[in-house]
């Protein structure tokens with residue numbers, strides 16, 4: 349989704365802003381812009397397309413100055429055009445604003461307050477900056493005009509605002525609600541960013557902003573205010589991320605790097621969560637889950653698919669009935685809850701708006717919850733009763749890979765700890781990390797299959813039973829989202845009840861087979877597709893392999909862990925298909941990394 353970066357300090361701002369925008373590229377966007385003002389001259393540059401397109405224009409200009417704001421926009425209100433790109437300015441040219449989020453009542457506000465003002469874009473953001481301009485003309489100070497504008501937004505609106513008054517260009521005004529925004533502090537100046545990774549080269553010391561907070565950021569000082577305008581102080585925190593973790597290094601795309609990192613991430617999780625061979629989870633979390641009569645796992649997309657795998661772990665190891673729900677549905681179509689429900693939110697970003705909406709409702713109902721997320725200090729981790737880290741390191745590629753596997757590992761550790769701790773789990777996970785590397789190292793075979801059978805495929809299928817059926821949905825999502833091949837994940841036995849009519853000559857069908865009791869049945873279902881012209885492939889564990897199988901992966905002692913290996917070939921197939929088709933693997937069309945709108 350959209351990204352924000354701003355700087356005021358003693359250094360030249362433009363390199364910091366452009367570097368920040370590049371770091372935010374992974375979030376997905378379709379236009380970018382920057383506003384700089386050195387006290388004498390000002391520049392507003394906006395471009396449709398990539399950050400490098402903006403850079404090409406900016407490079408030709410001699411933009412100087414030690415303060416500025418910049419933005420990448422993922423279109424929600426109005427097409428990706430220069431006029432709709434941020435920063436937006438007030439008609440008198442005094443105020444410049446960038447915004448992440450959605451102003452739900454922007455049309456009403458435009459009609460009520462701005463009917464005499466000419467608008468230059470289709471965006472909700474322009475309404476906000478025009479309102480500030482109007483209130484300032486009526487005599488309000490910039491700070492009060494901003495607060496007055498905020499008071500007009502309806503409660504469903506989400507915003508991270510970064511505002512500059514061109515009369516005091518060294519000063520940035522910041523406001524946040526339901527959309528991530530942080531202030532970074534450094535000796536040489538202060539930064540504002542929607543994502544810490546954008547400014548890790550400047551600082552690792554941050555001030556967290558909570559919903560309703562307003563801040564005035566100057567080069568040597570930051571002043572915080574609550575929503576009533578009352579000043580307060582908050583301790584900064586140090587973010588312990590090595591900036592090089594977010595670099596691509598020699599990899600052509602982040603996605604391949606992140607697939608490769610899955611073994612090491614699993615090892616990091618073992619190191620973090622085990623002491624003397626036993627899984628460690630804080631007792632209040634264990635107690636809260638043990639007290640529950642039903643678990644509700646709530647998540648979106650790939651995280652939802654990790655939840656499908658978690659269900660089995662909580663039911664088999666802990667014995668608590670567990671439901672898994674898509675967050676965008678759960679918020680507005682909640683099932684009848686049990687008497688003592690407990691909610692588990694899974695999220696890479698910790699900012700997914702659909703999941704946040706559910707958590708808000710859960711909090712209002714007074715129920716306890718746990719967020720398992722990769723980005724700690726994110727909204728979902730802050731607003732849940734408890735949180736646990738995924739420790740996957742920055743996941744930059746839009747398509748989630750290592751966050752998926754780390755979610756499954758943490759679910760397993762959690763379920764095992766609640767069940768009293770399985771002494772063998774640490775060894776099983778350590779062996780699995782080694783086996784992950786084995787599967788990853790066998791990339792070439794997957795590239796070969798992708799190049800030969802998927803580059804020109806119109807559609808493709810993954811089939812499986814049980815945990816493998818749940819995994820097919822993730823496998824298909826990965827293929828769809830980055831290679832644009834229409835793909836479906838299916839319970840193998842269900843195919844013949846209708847969908848098999850889509851099989852044509854050469855349609856690739858991949859069967860995932862990791863379970864002994866259903867291996868024969870899945871093979872039969874695969875043969876049924878082959879008999880109708882499909883090009884059939886098997887992804888099978890070595891203990892169940894037969895001659896002629898295509899992708900043989902190491903056998904996994906604990907069946908609950910088998911998705912951790914079986915998913916890797918499917919990630920690589922998606923990666924090589926996208927690569928072979930010449931797509932920008934890390935930035936698939938229409939998608940954003942962190943989906944902060946509902």
Ligand code: F6R
Nearest residue numbers: 649650651695696697700747748
């Ligand atoms: C797919 C993908 C998305 C996310 C989904 C939820 O590769 O990344 O489906 O899984 O948008 O995002 P998080 O996990 O950040 O809540």
